[in-house]
Amino acid sequence: MTARKALSKTFSALLLAALFVAFIFPLYWMFTTAIKTSSEAMAFPPTLIPREIHFENFITAFKDGNFLHYGKNTIIITLITVIGQMFVCVPAAYAFGKLNFRFQGPLFGIILVDMMIPGQVTFIPLFMLFSKLGIIDTYVALTVPFMYSSMAIFFMRNAFKQVPDELVDAARVDGASQSAIIFRVLMPIVKPVIITLAIILFIGKWNDYFWTLVLTNKETVRTLPFAVIALQGDEDAIFRQHITMAGNFLQTAPLLVLYFMASKRIKDAFVYGGIK
DSSP states (O other), X not given: OOHHHHHXXXXXXXXXXXXXXXXXXXXXXXXXXXXXOHHHHTOSSOOSSOXXXXXXXXXXXXXXXXXXXXXXXXXXXXXXXXXXXXXXXXXXHHHHHHOOOTTHHHHHHHHHHHHHSOGGXXXXXXXXXXXXXXXXXXXXXXXXXXXXXXXXXXXXXXXXXXXXXXXXXXXXXXXXXXXXIIIIIIHXXXXXXXXXXXXXXXXXXXXXXHHHHHSOSSSTTOOHHHHHHHHXXXXXXXXXXXXXXXXXXXXXXXXXXXXXXXXXXHHHHHHHTTOO
């Protein structure tokens, strides 16, 4: 092995180690803080290894933050939104990726522009519209508008573009309908990409705080980020950092489980897209 190759491998190993620490250490810190006592969680200098372990902090956070109520809302809203995005955005991506129609270029350009406009720009007119419709504080307000995603359309269009047109043409010759081409021909081929996209959309909606805050005034349909806020809401919050961290971990844990379950599919999606 030449010195250049050895230096390159050493640099790669150091870079991977740095990335590992950057991503894993915050999770480790959150978990270890969650199982500390109040005094140890606030101690300076901080301790990396807890002197005492208190798993009951998670039970306290679950009860005090009303995680059962907020968790139910989060699961319902997230699943409805992600499934809706799949049924709306995948056919739209197919149209832009495999069909030719009038004004295709300008319409896709509008989608690209929409990707660059932050949601904070549109929340006032959207709130006013929903207020007039009387659907503030409902599941409808938190799901239906978000079944469209310019990012999802762009993501899936690029995936469909990589599928040879000959496969689509062969399916048309065999008499397959447009829906059959989408769901029976294209989607099985780009399955890793779809799973990756679904996870990205799932995480985004699961952690959404801004739109839930804008489109709700009551706790009726609010989601898990508000459970953590509830833990910070009393006057003793500064002495309950360990409970707040336990609440943060409870909110994050399902996403970690989801990622590890689908990690192979995510890797396959990057390989499919030519990123190795």
